[in-house]
Amino acid sequence: MSELETQIAFDVATLRKDFPILSTTVHGKPLVYLDNAATTQKPNAVLDIQNIYYREQNANIHRGVHHLSEVATFEYEKARGKVKNFINAADNKEIIFTKGTTDSINLVAQSFGKSFLNAGDEVIISAMEHHSNIVPWQMICEERNAKLCVIPMNDDGELILEEYEKLLSPKTKIVSVVYISNSLGTINPVKRIIEIAHRNGSKVLIDGAQAIAHTPVDVRDLDCDFFAFSGHKIFGPTGIGILYGKASLLEQMKPYQGGGDMIRSVTFEKTTYNDLPYKFEAGTPNVVGGIGLGAAIDYVNIIGLNAISQYEQELLEYGTEILRNINGLRLIGTAKSKACILSFVLENAHPHDIGTILDREGIAIRTGHHCTQPVMLRFGIPATARASLSFYNTKEELDTLVRGIAKVTEIFG
Amino acid sequence: MSELNELYQQLILEHNKSPRNFKELEHFTNDADGYNPLCGDHYHIWLKLDGDVISDIGFKGSGCAISKSSASMMTAAIKGTTINNAKELFGKFHSVIMTKIGDEIPEEKIEELGSLGALAGVREFPARIKCASLAWHALNAALTNPKQTVSTEQEN
Numbered sequence: 001m002s003e004l005e006t007q008i009a010f011d012v013a014t015l016r017k018d019f020p021i022l023s024t025t026v027h028g029k030p031l032v033y034l035d036n037a038a039t040t041q042k043p044n045a046v047l048d049i050q051n052i053y054y055r056e057q058n059a060n061i062h063r064g065v066h067h068l069s070e071v072a073t074f075e076y077e078k079a080r081g082k083v084k085n086f087i088n089a090a091d092n093k094e095i096i097f098t099k100g101t102t103d104s105i106n107l108v109a110q111s112f113g114k115s116f117l118n119a120g121d122e123v124i125i126s127a128m129e130h131h132s133n134i135v136p137w138q139m140i141c142e143e144r145n146a147k148l149c150v151i152p153m154n155d156d157g158e159l160i161l162e163e164y165e166k167l168l169s170p171k172t173k174i175v176s177v178v179y180i181s182n183s184l185g186t187i188n189p190v191k192r193i194i195e196i197a198h199r200n201g202s203k204v205l206i207d208g209a210q211a212i213a214h215t216p217v218d219v220r221d222l223d224c225d226f227f228a229f230s231g232h233k234i235f236g237p238t239g240i241g242i243l244y245g246k247a248s249l250l251e252q253m254k255p256y257q258g259g260g261d262m263i264r265s266v267t268f269e270k271t272t273y274n275d276l277p278y279k280f281e282a283g284t285p286n287v288v289g290g291i292g293l294g295a296a297i298d299y300v301n302i303i304g305l306n307a308i309s310q311y312e313q314e315l316l317e318y319g320t321e322i323l324r325n326i327n328g329l330r331l332i333g334t335a336k337s338k339a340c341i342l343s344f345v346l347e348n349a350h351p352h353d354i355g356t357i358l359d360r361e362g363i364a365i366r367t368g369h370h371c372t373q374p375v376m377l378r379f380g381i382p383a384t385a386r387a388s389l390s391f392y393n394t395k396e397e398l399d400t401l402v403r404g405i406a407k408v409t410e411i412f413g
Numbered sequence: 414m415s416e417l418n419e420l421y422q423q424l425i426l427e428h429n430k431s432p433r434n435f436k437e438l439e440h441f442t443n444d445a446d447g448y449n450p451l452c453g454d455h456y457h458i459w460l461k462l463d464g465d466v467i468s469d470i471g472f473k474g475s476g477c478a479i480s481k482s483s484a485s486m487m488t489a490a491i492k493g494t495t496i497n498n499a500k501e502l503f504g505k506f507h508s509v510i511m512t513k514i515g516d517e518i519p520e521e522k523i524e525e526l527g528s529l530g531a532l533a534g535v536r537e538f539p540a541r542i543k544c545a546s547l548a549w550h551a552l553n554a555a556l557t558n559p560k561q562t563v564s565t566e567q568e569n
Binding site: 357 | 451478
């Protein structure tokens with residue numbers, strides 16, 4: 001697609017109207033929302049469907065024989081089907097609703113860990129993981145007397161695959177890596193990482209939190225064993241997430257939590273567990289969250305992730321160029337393959353001060369360690385300022401960011 | 414821009430650039446860590462107490478301009494003073510930066526803070542109040558955290 005065609009196909013001004021919050025003001029200035037890696041804004045389609053659900057369809061699912069319960073169950077399961085198609089899973093039973101990416105990873109760490117991880121075994125993660133793909137593995141490794149190994153990265157924020165291959169051994173039971181780094185923007189070559197792990201007989205979990213709204217995901221093409229993401233990073237509600245897992249693997253794994261919906265029969269002597277995916281869905285789920293996520297996926301499908309990704313690459317190129325021209329600014333995360341995440345530090349101003357000054361200009365960015373303290377340590381910095389973009393952002397907003405940074409340098413010299 | 418100018422006054426920027434007492438104490442009686450896990454601001458503070466007098470004080474670490482200048486001004490204000498005076502100053506400082514947005518702060522309350530009064534503007538930025546009080550909380554922790562071994566060595 002040529003640039004002109006992208007522009008025609010990609011009418012940002014019109015798309016922005018789908019998001020009511022994007023036309024609000026902050027401190028008297030138009031909101032420039034550049035914190036999409038933290039959470040995304042919600043289109044009307046997602047807002048409306050949640051309202052309709054509570055007004056017209058609300059009931060508990062999988063339980064009642066009454067009309068509303070049937071409607072709610074139907075809508076919730078329909079959303080599961082949308083997720084399945086969206087990531088090209090083989091079957092609805094491979095789609096488990098969770099609270100979010102963190103919850104999904106904890107589920108795998110605990111359940112896979114208790115089923116397959118033994119003393120002396122090893123788990124591999126990478127140097128650029130979010131805390132939520134470090135701590136759950138530390139917890140289970142400690143419990144099972146297993147060892148946690150870390151794939152190192154280079155100064156551009158790219159994983160060193162030769163080192164990864166050296167870490168693999170017959171002891172490696174699972175590799176858990178991030179698809180797109182939330183603090184560096186690096187897009188990891190996950191397909192290759194998976195292939196290498198499989199050759200070694202190891203399973204792979206992909207943390208897709210930052211990937212799901214920015215690049216098409218096909219779990220069967222990737223051949224990952226698990227894929228985790230959150231609804232709120234893809235324009236859906238908070239408190240809903242997905243764990244995709246290969247059915248053959250999920251079937252061998254023990255339940256994560258006990259409660260309603262995950263059982264077939266209970267006596268005080270013995271409980272038999274329900275089939276997939278319900279075996280892993282204890283308790284009344286976030287029904288409206290699931291339905292909202294379904295609506296978000298419908299919305300994204302209308303625009304198309306290929307078009308989104310292409311437009312965001314344009315924003316990335318433009319943003320990288322204009323930020324690089326700022327004196328005293330250093331980009332953190334300069335991988336060749338990157339998503340539209342611009343993490344940076346300024347020579348004379350701490351990220352926290354940058355964040356406050358930009359906020360007064362209506363610009364929302366994230367400052368701090370982004371729940372990736374080992375990444376900060378690797379680059380020898382306490383924190384970064386991070387602008388993370390989505391398809392509804394514009395080059396004009398990047399210009400506003402640059403003007404905001406000029407105000408920071410005006411104050412801090 | 415006026416609230417920003419109020420927050421980032423020249424005095425604050427100057428303390429941020431050249432913090433006072435920005436050093437580790439070789440001989441100290443008390444010390445503590447001040448850490449804000451949310452933003453990563455991290456300082457260590459050392460005290461040398463002679464009786465109830467804070468005869469020397471130093472701090473090291475990294476953080477934003479507000480936390481660093483606040484720590485710097487705090488050390489300048491309490492060096493040579495008594496523990497009670499330092500605690501009293503913290504109370505006054507705390508009540509100023511915690512004053513609700515829109516409520517008037519009497520001029521004399523800011524004046525009695527000396528240079529620390531420059532941080533009064535932080536109350537307009539609720540997310541930053543923790544930055545301004547970080548060093549003070551570390552000071553409080555240090556006062557209840559004596560290093561017995563070091564003080565013994567010192568007497569030798």
